Amino acid sequence: MRTILFGLLLLTAACRRPSTRFASMLTPAPPPADYSQYLKSGDELVAFGNDPAWTLTVNPSKGTLRFKAPGKDSLEITAPERQNDSDGVLRYNIPVDAGHMNVLFRPDSCVDKKTGYRLDYRVEIDLRGKNYVGCGVSLRQLTTLQDIWVLTEFQGKPVSAGGPRNELPRLEISLTEGRVTGTTGCNQLSGEITADTHQILFGPLITTKMACMGTAGEFEKTFLNALATPLTYQIGQGKLMMLRSGTSIMAFKKVD
Known part of the structure; x- marks a missing residue:
């Protein structure tokens, strides 16, 4: 009899326990990302990644491309003419000191692991043979x-x-x-x-x-x-x- 009662208690507890799948469906999406600081600066393209942490901004009004990363990779240069492919890919090919920098914005849903924000581009940067991968967004729609x-x-x-x-x-x-x-x-x-x-x-x-x-x-x-x-x-x-x-x-x- 005790065994039966114990089993019934376990069954009741299991029924009351919320489904993990259902609970995940109820998890609210993160609020919109705040791009106000970039809009104030006049930046049009923004990208960032993790491991290591880095950011890239392109500012047409100032004509600059700024890349921030750990170590000696950070730079601020005159933004070259952007190449727009027919499939929506955005490219920059930039000669830099002691090497070259290639920047590629590929249209694709990209979720930043650190913030949970969903962005519109997967971004790949090759700087002097060192690779950086992350997510990016165009702020033209926000303007x-x-x-x-x-x-x-x-x-x-x-x-x-x-x-x-x-x-x-x-x-x-x-x-x-x-x-x-x-x-x-x-x-x-x-x-x-x-x-x-x-x-x-x-x-x-x-x-x-x-x-x-x-x-x-x-x-x-x-x-x-x-x-x-x-x-x-x-x-x-x-x-x-x-x-x-x-x-x-x-x-x-x-x-x-």
Whole structure:
């Protein structure tokens, strides 16, 4: 009898123990990487790796390529003309003191082991015969995201102006400052923002306290709730779409 009871207790404990596979599915993705320091500097391409730790930045406005690594491999040089292959590969071939430097950005999903961030390129650097491997990203998309956007569609339906000012919700995004300002269509909003080439995260956000009557008040709550969790996004041709689980939540157009 004791053996039976002991077995039942083990079975109950096993049933209550969460599945390792299910638990891993619930692990949240890391928040967007913060590239504000690179945007402030005007860097367009950024790459980094580990073992050993290294970083590479290409800054078109300054015309520089900077590589930081342990020992004597660090250098800052004039960035040569970039070679763009038909398959999206970006290359730099650079003569350096006592050798040569080859830089290759290959389009491919690349997860940095240290941070868990997913980047858009696998990067290979050959410097004087020494190899460095890591992940990289182009920040051109983020510079496009830094603009003023007016809401045109929410949950698949067109949005009309409302609130006391009879205006559409608007977001003014500054990733260099990590700030967003705008309006819900009734109250003014402001707060923090981070974004990479996949995700965008707002908040915490604060708003003014003007009473929003009727549908304007109801929509404001729904709109702010939609901004309260990480969203993926797509941008192009003056349009910005924010999605959750592949479904469009809201669409914006760029202010001319």
